[in-house]
Amino acid sequence: MSGASHGPPHGSSPGTRPARQRWLALSVLVLAVLLVGVDATVLGLAAPFLSEDLGPSSTQLLWIGDVYSFVIAGLLVSMGSLGDRIGRKKLLLIGSAAFGAVSVLTAYAHSSEAMILWRALLGVAGATLMPSTLALIRNIFPDPRERSLAVGIWGAMASAGAAVGPVVGGFLLEHFWWGSVFLINLPVMAVLVVVGSKLLPESRNPDPGPWDLPSVGLSMVGIVATVYAVKEAAAYGFHWDAALAGAAGSLALVLFVRRQLRLASPLLDMRLFQHRGFSGAVLADLLTILGLSGLIFFLSQFLQMVQMRSPLQAGLAELPAAVGAVAAGLAAATVARRTSVRAAVSGGLAAVGLALAACAGLQPSTGYWLLGPVLLLLGVGAGLAFTVTADVILSSVPKEQAGAASGVSETAYELGTALGIALLGSVVTGFYRTFATPPGVPESRAEEARESLGGAVQATHGLPGEARERLLTAAQDTFTEGLRAGASVGAVILLGAAALSWHLLRDQRLEDTPADGDA
Template identity: 45%
Template sequence: MTSHQTQAVRPQPQADPRRWAGLAVLAGSLLVVVMDMTILNVAVPALAADLRPSSTQLLWIVDSYSLVIAGLLVTVAALGDRWGRRRMLLTGYAVFAAASLLVLVASTPWAVVAVRALLGVGGAMIMPSTLASIRTLFPDPRERATALGLWGATAGVGGGLGPIVGGLLLENFSWHAAFLVNVPVMLVAIVAAWILLPESRADRPAPLDAPAAAGAGVGLVALVYAIKHLSKEGLTVPSVAAAVLAVVALTWFVRRCLRRPEPVLDVRLFTRRPFTAGVLAALLTSLAMAGAMLLGAQWLQLVEGLSPIRGGVALLPAAIGGAVAAPLAPGLAARVGVRPVLAGGLAVGGLGFSLLFWAPQPLEIPWAAVAFALVGISTGSLAIASALIMGSAPADRAGNAAAIEEVSYEVGAALGVATLGSAAAGVYRGDLPVAQLREAGLPDAALPAVQDSIGGALTVAQQLGPAGQAVADLARTAFTDAFTKVGLLGGLLMLVAAAAVWLLTPRDLDLADGHH
């Protein structure tokens, strides 16, 4: 028998009998990492009241976590392939627990920034390692798709639970509790992962390329920074410089990877259409969810007057939609095909967004809840996207695929907040009736604060006495109008994305094919 024939009949790797218990550990730790992204939003007011950070310090407290994750993903995934993914995961758990504990001695704003950055280091170790471990734990492509569906559902639930858990903790404890809640979960995860997860590493790990890894880190940090700050501040010197640096560093990185036979990140994976379709779907679904959650939370709390906890509960339809759809998506794809489920999921998200605009106006919470649920259901397509990304990559490139998928989530979320948040701010400013605001008694000196944001408008309204109610009502009407119009914009974006993914995904693609 020839070596070629021997390879053809090589049996599928034996599935680990503890794989589903191992998945529970991976999903549980991911839940905490994702919750940590949203839980801080609730803790910020109490933290700001206690530590009195400047606006710049507050920005870094919020941003440092995602910037560090973006900067380290490529390097950490490459190290995990070489060093061992379980070892990287356990180290990530330990770093996350230690950083969360350090908040007890963080008594200045910059100390909290350092804690958040260290949490980002732990998060960067955990996130791609969970995906690469799933690729190893589940050699069967159909089982892997189901596992990735459950993993994706956990991420959706984590994003939804963050504000609620944060709100409950802050009603009973100080803002430190939003960090300390991570410690016991991570300690349990360390023990469970040690017992249940097998060690895995790439058979042929790419040689470590320190300049390329540094280039990727600098480029991705600059990209996420530029996206966030161009939307908030416009064309300032720092934001434009960051955008230029991102383009230069990432272009250099891609060219270096293409020239090397064993690159630190195999960008040639993008020549595989299913892989590219999966990355595009992951990026745009993340964009849609981040935009919907940001604007939805503001509308529920500042316009509808809900408390942070009740606002979080009102957003739960999105998490529930994702939790139901993600585990069901692989089975549906097996029946009707990958392409209809992947593109169809994006289209459902587009319909959800558009519903904000087409629902009876002024928008009411029940209609918004249906829209959030549809956007949540669209995240079910992430299970398929993830299966395509991880299945299209050879086992040796599992870390590469995981890093690219996680980068698409990070960049997608930043883009969602930037593009949809900026569009909403622009529409809000344009829809504010300046003449009516003046008639209601708003002084010209206070007009910029009212035009800047709905939060600024409500703060000014509180200081105006009897005239404040009319100013607040006009601002709330303008913000609701902005929210619904941006819903239409987001809906159109998702429908265009659905068409692009439909064209990219091969018609006869089957998740059971393994890598394509």
């Protein structure tokens, strides 16, 4: 198929652009990825300050942590498909401007409820960014080896965002109020909009068909309700709320799939999942991020409120995870080509699982000599698995469907983030609420402390010396016990996923030559 057969120039021109323009365009795209990475990790560090200022319950704190991921996961496929229709560049620029505006509202949230609302709207804006960046890479880089490197850089910058988030966030939290961690989005968004409008090529599906709004609604309801059900059941046991949400979510997803199979121009072509490599890569993507995000979110609290590090010290302590992920992301395509896709992905998942297993022995007094290497192993495993799966997902589809496929990849990423925080968080919270009231501590203070670890720090204010020490120690010990249990659950899931990926990704290879129609 020749380039002329793609229809309008915007559908085919990116791949024929000079090399310098292609790599300059990539440098703009990774700004968006960097920002989303920063925004995901910076919240973990800000959680203690949010607890002190807004006074959220432990449930509200979990919602503040994962509502962004719930909403973004519910909309990613829809937004990826919308980008295929209206133009990926246009959607990226609109989403970037909206992301900046909502970041300001988030920074000045006056209550826990407002914070949850603004984080949800930030998810709506964020859903436009990630699929657009990956889909544009698919179109800008037609050569598979060049594209593998571009995807590696894209994945590395997502990880670099995870590194920059805690360090920059830690610095800001030591010098300014917690809202400042959201205002750092503004300069990045401004650069992206101004420079991206000049440098980025437009690309879209030349014959996309209509954007199906009922499918958008079913996708959103299905994913959000299902994740909510998992979260509630894990936190409070199986009750009618969780059962109702689970049933509604499952029904919506079934209706979504049936509708896609009937539509001439579906939001998501369900036939993609008949490709074993595609399905295996999506599952591996989800479980990799589940392990990584769940552990990092609660480790941030452990470092600050159990080991009593400053926000900046906690951010620097988490740096090995991001360094490992960046290095592994850049090397991932070479590793996958020299060994195999399944070896790279299964090995990455196993590394994340082993890092989680090591955290099952965590104590409040655990030294950094153990934590540092564990975080490095976690990052290397996640960077390797995540980058290779993104490459497999992109190369499995025609370029016209790049947005929808990128939406699937990013949905797995965000769903993994939400489930990681929800599942591990529910285990941690379940354990944490069980600690006994220490001698000499009023029951009302103990109840206040059981709301969250940040609440425990607040509850100690005004207590006599020994009572304060006993309450804080009981809270820290029980939180650590919950973290150990959560890490153990995560380790079992990730090691099982490594074995499953070995089976699902057999015979899967990264492309070496341009697919028909790409050249």
